Amino acid sequence: MMDAQMIGGAIQGFGCDKDILIDILTQRSSAQRIMIAEAYGSFYGRDLLNELKEKLDGHFKEVIVGLMYSPPAYDAHELWHAMKGAGTDENCLIDILASRTTSDIFQMKEVYLMQYGCNLDQDLYSETSGHFRDALINLAQGVREEGYADxxxxxxxxxxxxxxxxxxxxxxxxxxxxxxxxxxxxxxxxxxxxxxxxxxxxxxxxxxxxxDGCFQQLLLAIVSCVRDKPSYFAYRLYSAIHDFGFHNKTVIRTLVARSEIDLMTIRRRYKERYGRSLYHDIKNFASGHYEKALLALCAGDTEDY
The missing domain is CATH 1.10.220.10 (Annexin)
Structure with missing residues (x-):
């Protein structure tokens, strides 16, 4: 309840104390953030997620709002926007569907249907094409065997x-x-x-x-995730930061989605593979409260990583 009240104080009125949002929300687990949202709703009679969407803007908003979703809801949110925006973000589809477990996919699909009233498989069918589409739909069916090998x-x-x-x-x-x-x-x-x-x-x-094309990228992503998932995401972050002039959506999605799974390992792989610190690369390219929020997610021993 104290976190909810502190956040309420931070976002009430005309201004917004972004430092308080960063200090609280980046340092809590997804389960704790859901409890904060519930306490906020009980205390203020308003939906915290909607309040944050209204009060914040820019890439900082994308980080903070992203943190308020459960992991399956965040994946569903990202997939929806990857297909329903202007054009299709194939890299987003690849990053999520090539790397999630069967359980992750089933939970994500349930939320996708409940939240957006659409079937994920049908949206993939209508928004992609060819063998790339076939492979994405195969992954989205969640039929990968787990724990079995012959x-x-x-x-x-x-x-x-x-x-x-x-x-x-x-x-x-x-x-x-x-x-x-x-x-x-x-x-x-x-x-x-x-x-x-x-x-x-x-x-x-x-x-x-x-x-070639997206089909090749998807197959390579699957191979990379089979071999070492943190290395795959280290590669995606490095490409997003250095090859695309800091591709914000990829950086945000990766840090938010992996923050409670393997982000520290991703940081180690990043340093091992590229001889650079992910923390310092973010610091060099981002700025303001957006930078502070990303760095808070990456918090740790900055000299090593």
Missing amino acids: PGLAAQDAMVLWEACQRRTGEHKNLMQMILCNKSHQQLWMDFQEFQNISGQDIATAIEGCF
């Missing part, structure tokens, strides 16, 4: 993947995406090792050489 199937899967890279027909692309979207991560680990043995080539290198 060493006896690895060579068979690897041969299917290798033939898909060699022949590249529509049928072979379908077979490839079905393996990458449906098999457990443990199975895919073994499949990738067998692929190397059969072809003498790394699976990611083969995909880069055989496919």
